[in-house]
Amino acid sequence: MKIFCIGRNYVAHALELGNDVPEEPVIFLKPKSALLPLGTQFNYPEFTNELHYECELVLRVSKNGRYVPERHASKYYDAISVGIDFTARDIQQELKTKGLPWEKAKAWDHSAILGSWRPFSDYSAKPSIEFSLQKDGETVQKGDSSLMIYSFNRIVAEISKYFTLQIGDLIFTGTPAGVGEVFPGDVLEGFIENESLFKLEVK
Ligand code: MN
Numbered sequence: 001m002k003i004f005c006i007g008r009n010y011v012a013h014a015l016e017l018g019n020d021v022p023e024e025p026v027i028f029l030k031p032k033s034a035l036l037p038l039g040t041q042f043n044y045p046e047f048t049n050e051l052h053y054e055c056e057l058v059l060r061v062s063k064n065g066r067y068v069p070e071r072h073a074s075k076y077y078d079a080i081s082v083g084i085d086f087t088a089r090d091i092q093q094e095l096k097t098k099g100l101p102w103e104k105a106k107a108w109d110h111s112a113i114l115g116s117w118r119p120f121s122d123y124s125a126k127p128s129i130e131f132s133l134q135k136d137g138e139t140v141q142k143g144d145s146s147l148m149i150y151s152f153n154r155i156v157a158e159i160s161k162y163f164t165l166q167i168g169d170l171i172f173t174g175t176p177a178g179v180g181e182v183f184p185g186d187v188l189e190g191f192i193e194n195e196s197l198f199k200l201e202v203k
Contacts, residue, residue, distance in 0.1 A: 009174025055133035115197030143176035
């Protein structure tokens with residue numbers, strides 16, 4: 001199982017971190033060990049002093065494939081959830097400044113949080129899918145799939161130019177504006193529309 005992540009897929013988020021809006025999707029990966037197993041406590045990592053949440057819609061790959069054309073891409077995922085791409089922002093800034101890879105900031109153990117799955121068909125007829133993140137009961141991020149620079153299908157097509165898609169792979173589709181810091185004791189809850197799909201306390 002692979003975890004694909006898309007960076008800078010919302011204009012407002014790219015700008016809030018001082019990045020250019022990308023001319024093609026920014027793709028990076030997390031290893032399987034990045035996924036927090038269900039029921040496991042999430043501990044604030046000792047190597048960072050600036051842990052950020054990034055709430056994102058997540059797709060589950062349902063079909064193996066390579067070189068998937070965009071017009072067929074919707075056949076390659078069947079479930080959707082919401083998750084967090086946890087980021088050690090201080091480490092990422094340092095790596096970006098040096099032009100080094102991001103893994104120490106993004107791909108560490110338990111840096112990927114995943115909510116419960118819903119069938120994609122529940123949402124596929126809608127023009128957009130709204131999602132949000134609450135911190136201690138207050139909404140801190142609000143996203144809407146219609147604001148993505150690169151659509152689900154474009155992302156699937158782009159990823160599959162470089163990597164074989166395999167059943168069970170996950171795709172984190174990028175975070176909207178409003179990323180911010182978390183501290184031990186904070187409770188994060190992720191929603192698609194009004195439905196809570198995960199709730200997590202930072203220990
Ligand atoms: Mn992200």
